Amino acid sequence: MTNSASSQTAARDICVCLEWLTPQHKEQIRSTALPLGFTPHFFDLTEQDAARECLQHSEIYYGHTPALLRSAPATLQWYCCSFAGVEPYCKDPTFFANPNCLLTNSNSYGVTIAEHVMMTALMLLRQYPQYQQLITQREWANRLPFRAMRDTTFTLLGTGDIGQLTAQRLRAMEVRGIVGLNRSGRAPAGGLFDEVLPISQLDEVLPRTEVLIMSLPSTPQTAGIMDARRIALLPKGAFLINVGRGNALDQDALVAALRSGALGGAALDVVEPEPLPQDHDLWEAPNLILTPHVAGNMIPGHTRDANVAMFCEDLGNYAAGRPLAHLVDRSRGY
Amino acid sequence: MTNSASSQTAARDICVCLEWLTPQHKEQIRSTALPLGFTPHFFDLTEQDAARECLQHSEIYYGHTPALLRSAPATLQWYCCSFAGVEPYCKDPTFFANPNCLLTNSNSYGVTIAEHVMMTALMLLRQYPQYQQLITQREWANRLPFRAMRDTTFTLLGTGDIGQLTAQRLRAMEVRGIVGLNRSGRAPAGGLFDEVLPISQLDEVLPRTEVLIMSLPSTPQTAGIMDARRIALLPKGAFLINVGRGNALDQDALVAALRSGALGGAALDVVEPEPLPQDHDLWEAPNLILTPHVAGNMIPGHTRDANVAMFCEDLGNYAAGRPLAHLVDRSRGY
Incomplete structure (x- = not known):
């Protein structure tokens, strides 16, 4: 695991593209990120063009949209997938312009x-x-x-x-x-x-x-x-x-x-x-x-709360150069 | 509460008419009853004529058949209903030839x-x-x-x-x-x-x-x-x-x-x-x-086990002249 990007001094942007964040969730991410030197930018799923633009200069992406991930340049250091299942990203290396990009998943379900x-x-x-x-x-x-x-x-x-x-x-x-x-x-x-x-x-x-x-x-x-x-x-x-x-x-x-x-x-x-x-x-x-793959439904409040908490936890780890708690072994697939 | 019958010296019979007793349940009842001076007699729901005959000389009835209860003479001292709901027996005194007959229910559900x-x-x-x-x-x-x-x-x-x-x-x-x-x-x-x-x-x-x-x-x-x-x-x-x-x-x-x-x-x-x-x-x-009144279904094993255990517990209480644990207040209805 390399967190080399964490020693950069340029603007460190986080692109967050999720459809379910509450104002409280955004505040939680902001108040975690800012003291660590990161600036989060929030987008809804309807704002993917703006999110794609933001990803061009972002170090971290937190979301679940495969097309957005593909659009990210080699400067992306960490993709925090808000879903639990990340096998497509493990099987297909073309998702990542940066071959060493870290991948975490979110077992909040x-x-x-x-x-x-x-x-x-x-x-x-x-x-x-x-x-x-x-x-x-x-x-x-x-x-x-x-x-x-x-x-x-x-x-x-x-x-x-x-x-x-x-x-x-x-x-x-x-x-x-x-x-x-x-x-x-x-x-x-x-x-x-x-x-x-x-x-x-x-x-x-x-x-x-x-x-x-x-x-x-x-x-x-x-x-x-x-x-x-x-x-x-x-x-x-x-x-x-x-x-x-x-x-x-x-x-x-x-x-x-x-x-x-x-x-x-x-x-x-x-x-x-x-x-x-x-x-x-x-x-x-x-x-x-x-049932149509709804057991892990994202709508229940605690599921979303836990999802954001996991991201914030690993943002702290990432900034400090510690191992990420939810890191996925891309060769093993989970 | 009067357990006056418990001082009798004549044959003390228990009429048990239940459709779901296992050989183990019967053995449990037998081994509880015999040392206390009682003799249990077991009948299936298809053997109601024989059960009615037995009730004529029984001190205790354990079952859930209203017609059988009605056929019992005034010598019946205790009706242990295997169901939880006993309100009909509280509302209608004509069920009991003995106005002081004890009534217990079975909250094993x-x-x-x-x-x-x-x-x-x-x-x-x-x-x-x-x-x-x-x-x-x-x-x-x-x-x-x-x-x-x-x-x-x-x-x-x-x-x-x-x-x-x-x-x-x-x-x-x-x-x-x-x-x-x-x-x-x-x-x-x-x-x-x-x-x-x-x-x-x-x-x-x-x-x-x-x-x-x-x-x-x-x-x-x-x-x-x-x-x-x-x-x-x-x-x-x-x-x-x-x-x-x-x-x-x-x-x-x-x-x-x-x-x-x-x-x-x-x-x-x-x-x-x-x-x-x-x-x-x-x-x-x-x-x-x-659902058609099945929540308290009698078929699950532990429900039956608990039902028999409750009867045996109160048989011990009855024989010793102690208050029955599952006694129903016939005026209150539960």
Whole structure:
């Protein structure tokens, strides 16, 4: 990591192009930047021409617009992406005129994604899709069996921000068990998991999984990880929730497992490709809760607050020449 | 309270008529009862003739069948109802041949009802009904605004078992605030609420309520408590969830508030009457999540386990002449 630019003495501009900043957020960025010798310039998404102009002399860009990034000259030292997923920028070096440009992402979506996971897990366990179908037909039928979250064992494929925030919430529901899976098999601090295993042991964990929650980043290792063979390792009636990346899952195999009843249900907030093509089988797969990639919605206030706080934290690190807390390893992809 | 029967020396029989007992549950009841001098007899709901016969010489009945209770002679000393709601037995003294028969209820449904509340609160806050309508039309539209539970203030009308278990789960979601309302205004132990007020102050609390959760028992005081005037005190876009009793709410006023957009949405698991008549407006009220009185579903394992544990606990109390822990005040109705 090189922060060579931080020793420059010329005007140090920050181009901020975001659609959701409040006056308070702008003031927070300004009062962080000015004492450090930086000047922030704010643009809405409708002001991209002005933002492009500003980027020509900016050291830092905070936003999420790929075309703006491409327009930045080699003097750009740091791109703070306001999104969590930055794999396109890792795969394609032509985004950066400066090959050493630092890249950070913004994992401020964990809480709202964890809330989405809790919602869909409860809906699946409590047979909400089936009850809703009966209600649509004006049938007051209250004998469908369902499971309580408290009686259930969860497997979290991915123990990062989302996995940990989800585990914390599942604990409060007094669930029967939580198994975590990640690359290293090392347990994150906090004791939230009953057991943490390396992903290499996934095949052993799936047969004892009642609800599988996938929150994996998109990397070559995670693409297609839940293939037809592994879906078939889940016990009959198990549930699968994916809030990571759509390509981690064999969608055709999922549809087949839902149709046959091998799986009790599923909830997908991410699919491949997005938007989902009009003739895709997922639209009408039985017992599937489909949402259009909204789990990490940016609108909730705390998500935006955390996003700005992360940028300000790393601006302090950048100015002081310290490692950036949210730095992305461009070779690893997250 | 009179436990006069507990000093009898004749055969002391317990008639248990429940459809969901496992062999383990029966063994638990047997091993509690026999050392105390009682003999339990188990019947399925399909064996009501035999159960009625057994009741003729039973001191205790554990079940939920009104017709069986009516058939019991004056020698019945204690009816342990396996349901939580026992208001019919309080209103109508003809159920009991013995006017001093003890009545207990079984509040083992709190956890599953709290899970239902969490599910519906998340669905309402996250605009699930609207997203689902778009998905049904194969529209991949991800710009509907929604709120995070974490950013939200909750009012719990009722701070009993359900209210407390819900508050505990809301705490883990790091919600902005929880106000409780009950008869006395005294806070239950545990510090789960930011504030607890008497129900007499409901009118002051409603205007600052983002999600109202109603878990009141059915009493003359709670009937119609959320009338049209009080529904109108909620801020625009607020949500209302009822898991208590249907008659606590003016349903016509609710439908009007949903249609006008005054309320952002509602979730009713209890309605008046049940089942809901075929031509009722609630079936198609906008942004209404309707479920057919399933929140306290008996099927989840822990619900049944807790039900049996409560009976066994009170059997010990009964045999020892101690007050019953789950005794219902037949004049108050809960």
